[in-house]
Amino acid sequence: MAQTKHILIFLLLLAMVTFSEAVNAPKTTKMVFYWQDWNTTSATVTKLPSYKSGFGTIYVADDKLTVSLDRNSAQVGRAHGMYVTSALDGSDFHILMSFVFTSKEYNGNTLEIQGSDRLFEKYREVSIVSGTGKFRLPRGFIIMETLFLDIKANNAIILVNATILHY
Numbered sequence: 001m002a003q004t005k006h007i008l009i010f011l012l013l014l015a016m017v018t019f020s021e022a023v024n025a026p027k028t029t030k031m032v033f034y035w036q037d038w039n040t041t042s043a044t045v046t047k048l049p050s051y052k053s054g055f056g057t058i059y060v061a062d063d064k065l066t067v068s069l070d071r072n073s074a075q076v077g078r079a080h081g082m083y084v085t086s087a088l089d090g091s092d093f094h095i096l097m098s099f100v101f102t103s104k105e106y107n108g109n110t111l112e113i114q115g116s117d118r119l120f121e122k123y124r125e126v127s128i129v130s131g132t133g134k135f136r137l138p139r140g141f142i143i144m145e146t147l148f149l150d151i152k153a154n155n156a157i158i159l160v161n162a163t164i165l166h167y
């Protein structure tokens with residue numbers, strides 16, 4: 001009898017643990033959009049004359065994020081933040097960026113991006129370090145793929161492929 005009671009209590013506890021784990025399980029959201037980094041919406045803040053490679057150059061951006069490759073396609077949000085040429089040979093940007101969503105489903109929610117952006121590589125990965133609203137307590141990563149690059153004019157279009165685990 002006592003044994004049955006113990007088993008019942010054990011099963012009840014197990015059910016409670018399983019339930020709370022299901023409630024706390026993170027959701028996965030996958031998003032693809034296009035980062036329109038054009039010289040009309042990003043600017044050079046400082047440039048160190050002593051480094052021909054561009055090392056130490058700081059850029060600030062308020063770039064459009066769009067649903068398709070076309071610059072004039074619908075906006076899903078803006079990329080607000082900065083990037084710094086942080087490799088001596090000029091091959092790496094350190095990115096510190098907020099993706100501020102403005103379209104219906106994710107309007108007002110943000111993702112914070114940080115990482116090493118090796119601009120001459122077609123694909124690179126940066127981390128999602130934080131987020132707000134629907135994207136609270138996120139973990140995730142972004143694969144960036146350069147679809148267009150004109151370094152002299154400071155223009156680029158980057159495909160952003162985000163995988164976000166959040167609550």
Ligand SMILES: *[C@@H]1O[C@H](CO)[C@@H](O)[C@H](O)[C@H]1NC(C)=O
Nearest residue numbers: 038039040150152153154155
């Ligand atoms: C901005 O980009 C356009 C188009 O590529 C180019 O003609 C112009 O010279 C660039 N402006 C600057 C300041 O680099």
Ligand SMILES: *[C@@H]1O[C@H](CO)[C@@H](O)[C@H](O)[C@H]1NC(C)=O
Nearest residue numbers: 030032143145159161162163
């Ligand atoms: C985005 O990344 C996923 C893998 O995480 C891949 O299956 C998918 O094809 C990628 N989408 C694009 C448009 O590159």
